[in-house]
Amino acid sequence: MGIIVGYIATLGIYFCIYNILSIGLNIQFGYAGILDFTVITFMAIGGYMAGVASLGPEQPGSQIFYILGLSLPWPVALLIGATAAGLLGCAIGLIALRRLRSDYLAIVTLAAGSIIYGLVGNNSKIFDGFEGLVGVPQPFNGVLGLNPNSYALLFLGFAAVVMAVLWVAANRLRNSPLGRAMRATREDLEVAEAYGKNTYKLRMMAMVIGSVYVGVGGVLTIWYVTAMAPAGWGTSETFVVWAALIVGGVGSNGGAVIGSFLVAVLFNEVTRFLPGISSDPSLIPEVRNICIGALVILTLRFRPQGVMPERKARFPELPEASVRQEPAIVAEEV
Amino acid sequence: MSLFLLTLGFGVVTAAVLSLASVGLSLQFGVTNYVNFAYGSYLAVGMFATYTASQSLHLPFVMAALLGVLSSGMVAVAVDLLVLERFVKRGTSGFFLLIVTFGLALILLNLEQAIWGVGFDRYPVALGNPVRLGPFSVTPAQLDVVGVAIVALSAVHLLLTRTRLGKAMRAMSDNPTLALASGIDTRATTMWTWFITGCLAGLGGVTLALNTVEFQVFTGNTFLFVIFAAVILGGIGKIYGAMLGALIIGLAINLSTLVISSAYAIDVAFAVLVLVLLVRPQGLFTVAGKA
Numbered sequence: 001m002g003i004i005v006g007y008i009a010t011l012g013i014y015f016c017i018y019n020i021l022s023i024g025l026n027i028q029f030g031y032a033g034i035l036d037f038t039v040i041t042f043m044a045i046g047g048y049m050a051g052v053a054s055l056g057p058e059q060p061g062s063q064i065f066y067i068l069g070l071s072l073p074w075p076v077a078l079l080i081g082a083t084a085a086g087l088l089g090c091a092i093g094l095i096a097l098r099r100l101r102s103d104y105l106a107i108v109t110l111a112a113g114s115i116i117y118g119l120v121g122n123n124s125k126i127f128d129g130f131e132g133l134v135g136v137p138q139p140f141n142g143v144l145g146l147n148p149n150s151y152a153l154l155f156l157g158f159a160a161v162v163m164a165v166l167w168v169a170a171n172r173l174r175n176s177p178l179g180r181a182m183r184a185t186r187e188d189l190e191v192a193e194a195y196g197k198n199t200y201k202l203r204m205m206a207m208v209i210g211s212v213y214v215g216v217g218g219v220l221t222i223w224y225v226t227a228m229a230p231a232g233w234g235t236s237e238t239f240v241v242w243a244a245l246i247v248g249g250v251g252s253n254g255g256a257v258i259g260s261f262l263v264a265v266l267f268n269e270v271t272r273f274l275p276g277i278s279s280d281p282s283l284i285p286e287v288r289n290i291c292i293g294a295l296v297i298l299t300l301r302f303r304p305q306g307v308m309p310e311r312k313a314r315f316p317e318l319p320e321a322s323v324r325q326e327p328a329i330v331a332e333e334v
Numbered sequence: 335m336s337l338f339l340l341t342l343g344f345g346v347v348t349a350a351v352l353s354l355a356s357v358g359l360s361l362q363f364g365v366t367n368y369v370n371f372a373y374g375s376y377l378a379v380g381m382f383a384t385y386t387a388s389q390s391l392h393l394p395f396v397m398a399a400l401l402g403v404l405s406s407g408m409v410a411v412a413v414d415l416l417v418l419e420r421f422v423k424r425g426t427s428g429f430f431l432l433i434v435t436f437g438l439a440l441i442l443l444n445l446e447q448a449i450w451g452v453g454f455d456r457y458p459v460a461l462g463n464p465v466r467l468g469p470f471s472v473t474p475a476q477l478d479v480v481g482v483a484i485v486a487l488s489a490v491h492l493l494l495t496r497t498r499l500g501k502a503m504r505a506m507s508d509n510p511t512l513a514l515a516s517g518i519d520t521r522a523t524t525m526w527t528w529f530i531t532g533c534l535a536g537l538g539g540v541t542l543a544l545n546t547v548e549f550q551v552f553t554g555n556t557f558l559f560v561i562f563a564a565v566i567l568g569g570i571g572k573i574y575g576a577m578l579g580a581l582i583i584g585l586a587i588n589l590s591t592l593v594i595s596s597a598y599a600i601d602v603a604f605a606v607l608v609l610v611l612l613v614r615p616q617g618l619f620t621v622a623g624k625a
Contacts, residue, residue, distance in 0.1 A: 033429065035429060035432060035433075037371075095608050095611060095612065096611075098611075098612075102428060103368065103369040103428065104611060106369070106371075106436075107369065107562050107566070107607075108608070110371070110559075111559045111562065111604050112604070114559060115600065115601055118600065118601070239436070239437065242433065246433065283448055285444075286444040286445075287444075289440050289441070289443075289444040290440075290444045290445060293437040293440040293441035293444075294441060296437045297434055297437045297438070297441075300421070300430055301420065301421070304430065
């Protein structure tokens with residue numbers, strides 16, 4: 001019984017984490033139209049930095065090497081992880097968000113992710129290379145000392161609270177003047193600029209805020225799993241987040257929620273139990289990735305707006321008298 | 335000094351490999367006007383179809399390589415017909431086409447890994463002992479690579495300047511609507527473009543494999559970033575720019591090994607890419623219109 005509860009709680013935690021990741025991507029791509037093909041790198045940096053901040057100093061005999069090792073309490077580690085992800089987003093944005101074509105932007109993000117992957121993997125002194133960090137202390141568990149199943153339930157509650165806070169904040173951002181301006185840059189960069197918006201600054205803000213979201217998702221991941229290694233954040237993992245956002249519906253946070261449930265939880269768990277490939281376990285990751293790629297392509301082909309489409313602003317016909325008034329960029333939502 | 339010249343020789347070989355793949359990517363971009371992130375997987379198709387043909391079917395290596403090159407061309411056409419053409423016809427915006435090719439890259443990479451495994455392989459051919467040519471020292475296989483690149487690129491040049499197909503491709507690259515209005519069969523031209531650029535990718539893959547000796551499926555995907563750097567340096571969509579970009583990046587990668595570890599080859603290419611994007615994002619060849 002306890003195992004089933006623990007399993008369901010674990011699925012719930014993954015749902016919360018993927019939800020945070022896809023809302024972060026939604027802020028970058030759905031709000032501001034930034035093609036970030038290396039989402040998962042921000043998740044990894046957030047997790048790694050929080051990990052080395054909460055781990056103790058490295059032990060000489062353990063053969064595990066990492067920087068820092070500050071044994072900080074968890075709220076500080078969370079802050080460090082989120083900040084590190086935001087700074088990385090800013091650094092990539094500095095290169096990619098200058099007035100470049102969207103395909104250059106995608107190339108730069110993808111290439112930067114691949115470079116960081118190589119650097120982290122090949123340098124065992126930063127985050128222990130391809131071996132990865134292990135034994136990261138879990139929040140609350142030091143004082144409570146729960147068994148794994150009860151801890152999963154507790155952590156589910158914690159992750160749900162974090163997710164709810166971030167979800168509300170993302171929705172507030174979406175409907176704020178700042179969020180509307182971001183969406184205006186997504187629709188048409190030139191028009192937004194003609195209205196006096198600083199599109200570089202707006203897109204940079206979306207990039208950094210999105211990265212911080214994804215970084216927080218990474219912190220939750222390393223706390224729950226207590227380990228992180230490059231194998232867990234390859235390019236295919238980026239695509240899982242993209243799949244969640246696209247299946248759910250680009251631009252709508254509700255869509256991101258549905259998408260992360262359908263893709264990250266349901267789809268991932270169902271492909272695990274496919275009978276045909278269980279005989280050849282080494283093929284499971286390949287089949288899973290092929291299915292997720294096909295899922296995205298089929299969604300874009302047959303339902304590009306996603307399961308829960310974004311509700312776009314409608315422009316009512318202007319009555320004769322008000323034609324002379326200055327038109328708003330985006331009318332109120334209907 | 336002799337070490338410098340020796341490295342320069344290897345740089346020319348890398349540049350030859352890189353120019354084949356870069357010209358393919360740039361030509362395809364010029365005609366279809368979107369970047370194909372699955373291009374690295376086409377390299378792997380050429381690489382491994384050749385491997386299967388020579389290792390399992392025991393064909394002579396030249397025959398096997400020809401088979402490999404043709405099969406990557408056919409994969410490119412099949413992917414266009416089955417997936418990309420449908421999106422283009424519907425007028426899918428550039429954003430989503432990029433996501434589609436990103437998804438295709440994931441699908442093709444994993445298919446290839448399911449077929450050929452993730453380990454390292456090598457061709458069952460003797461690469462020959464290094465021969466000295468003045469200050470350079472290269473294997474006969476590497477000399478062949480340079481020769482193949484010169485022949486293939488000359489053929490592309492003749493195709494673009496002397497044939498109706500080449501003229502149609504250049505016309506589509508300049509203005510697809512006008513090309514269609516002038517009676518050019520844009521669908522056939524697009525399909526031929528995919529076939530030719532797919533073959534160039536396959537050729538790039540085979541020569542890359544000959545140059546690095548040991549290769550795996552992922553080699554093509556890693557090399558994709560080097561290709562991007564060369565293509566953007568030359569100005570995306572510009573064939574001769576891509577050749578020049580390949581030469582510069584190829585030399586830069588190899589000469590950097592004199593100073594830093596050769597493990598950082600991709601990082602050097604990325605540094606050049608970032609520098610180009612910051613200083614001259616339109617590339618070395620500036621032409622009004624596409625940039």
